[in-house]
Amino acid sequence: MAKAANAKIQDLAAKLTSALRQGKPQTLPPGSEGIKPEEAAKIQQENDDYGNKLWNLMMKIVQEGGKGKWDLAEPLREEIVAEYKEDENPAIKSPDWFQQIPYLQINVSMPGIQAVIDQMPLFRGIKILIVTCEKAGTPVDLSEILKNASSYPLEELYVLNFGSSVPLIPPEVSTFSQLKILSFVNNRLGNIPDYVGKLTLLNDLQIDLNPISEALSGIRSLKMLKQLSLVKTNIPESEIAQIQKLFPDCKITAK
Numbered sequence: 588m589a590k591a592a593n594a595k596i597q598d599l600a601a602k603l604t605s606a607l608r609q610g611k612p613q614t615l616p617p618g619s620e621g622i623k624p625e626e627a628a629k630i631q632q633e634n635d636d637y638g639n640k641l642w643n644l645m646m647k648i649v650q651e652g653g654k655g656k657w658d659l660a661e662p663l664r665e666e667i668v669a670e671y672k673e674d675e676n677p678a679i680k681s682p683d684w685f686q687q688i689p690y691l692q693i694n695v696s697m698p699g700i701q702a703v704i705d706q707m708p709l710f711r712g713i714k715i716l717i718v719t720c721e722k723a724g725t726p727v728d729l730s731e732i733l734k735n736a737s738s739y740p741l742e743e744l745y746v747l748n749f750g751s752s753v754p755l756i757p758p759e760v761s762t763f764s765q766l767k768i769l770s771f772v773n774n775r776l777g778n779i780p781d782y783v784g785k786l787t788l789l790n791d792l793q794i795d796l797n798p799i800s801e802a803l804s805g806i807r808s809l810k811m812l813k814q815l816s817l818v819k820t821n822i823p824e825s826e827i828a829q830i831q832k833l834f835p836d837c838k839i840t841a842k
Contacts, residue, residue: 694720752774761782771797815837
């Protein structure tokens with residue numbers, strides 16, 4: 588009987604909330620004037636639901652003789668916890684989100700990052716991709732990551748701080764024909780391969796902190812190159828002078 592009575596009270600409370608709302612104009616927070624009617628109705632319904640939860644909580648405390656804890660933030664806190672749990676779920680929640688996000692960072696040191704790498708082909712609008720780690724020497728399958736990104740309209744690619752784990756620029760890089768910035772900083776590159784020259788729109792190349800000793804042959808065909816960063820490499824000053832002569836409008840940073 589008690590359960591049936593409580594259910595009846597909750598039902599009546601919901602009806603009362605609805606009746607009171609219908610008897611007065613709807614009000615929304617300041618700055619909400621441009622909200623569509625269906626969105627306004629949704630917001631109002633959420634407010635009603637939250638109000639009903641508070642009412643039910645108060646009724647529960649009253650039925651317990653006032654011995655319960657008057658924690659009116661409990662319904663909101665429960666919703667926040669539920670949302671955080673949902674965020675931890677790697678399953679797809681909104682396919683549209685994969686189409687809209689323009690930036691993606693892959694930190695291979697993070698637990699569970701393989702789930703993100705596996706879902707990379709679902710993204711469609713990524714223009715900036717950063718691949719990094721917390722500690723030099725962390726293993727990385729860079730070819731897998733770049734293959735999963737092959738459909739991206741990529742304009743900037745950063746591969747940072749892997750040290751000996753990245754001894755070369757993988758050939759998959761050449762598939763990103765719209766690339767404007769290429770950064771392989773703090774790895775162990777030995778040279779710049781010829782296929783980097785296929786990136787005809789590249790205007791910024793960053794290869795700082797690599798034991799690379801020769802770059803001219805790999806960048807010769809990069810006619811759009813405007814910035815070249817060679818800090819702490821083994822490229823001799825004589826070759827840097829040759830590069831500057833070949834690209835007179837290019838800003839070269841070597842110190």
